[in-house]
Amino acid sequence: MGCPQQRAVDGGHGSSLLPVSQWPLVAEIVSHLSQNLKVPVWCKLRLVAGNKSLTHKLTALLADNGCKLVTLHARYASVTRRRQGLADLNEVKILKDVVTSIPILSNGNVRTLQDVTKNLEFTGADGIMVGEALLANPWLFEGKEADSVGIIREYLDICANVHADAFSIPSVRQHIRNFLRAK
Known part of the structure; x- marks a missing residue:
């Protein structure tokens, strides 16, 4: 429930x-999955528009239907502005305080290793999820600066020699743009 594309x-979806x-459908999906999968069901969501307590209520609904962990990307869903502005980490902190029955992960505002520490200290979250920042810098968790040229060379080598059938030109272009964003 996080992707706004x-x-x-x-x-x-x-x-x-x-x-x-949509919550009855969400409850049905999560319940069905949690009863029929051998692995735990985890959910990622964005802030629910409207009353701020709706995000807490949705998280409780997920937990009641078998979800074992929730990641909150603390931005409202927007097709046109999905990366604009900072995530509201105060909402992760509040969710962590309100919903105590399952672990809560924080997602948003992480570009450096120091951001990971600040995020976890502020929110009290049980962990962190990082997405696009890792595309720009795969060494983020090591606290290293990305070598964009080196990453691109290694990536193109993998594309050409290891999994050539798995890569389309548009996806390769997009990945290279992400690697260049590190600079």
Whole structure:
């Protein structure tokens, strides 16, 4: 329930599942998965628009239906502005204080190793999730600066020699743009 991309919303998944009207379906999906999978069900979500307590209520609903961990990307879903502005880490902190039955991970505002520490200290979250920052700097958790040229060379070598059939030109271009963002 975190992805705000138009193709996810159009497909009826991702952040399109956040509105209260979708919660019965969400509960059914999570319950079914938790009863039928051998691995624990984890959910990632964004802030639910409207009353701030809705995010807490959705998280409790997820836990009640078998979800074992929630990651909160503390931004509202927006197709047009999904990376704009900082995540509201205070909302992660509040969620962590309100929902004590399952672990809560924090997602957002992490670009450096120091950001990881600051985020966890502020929110009290049980862990951290990092997405796109790792595309720009795969060494983020080691506290190292990214070598964009080195990353690109290694990536292209993998594309050409290891998994050539798995890569499309558009996805390779996008990955290279992410690697260049590190500078």
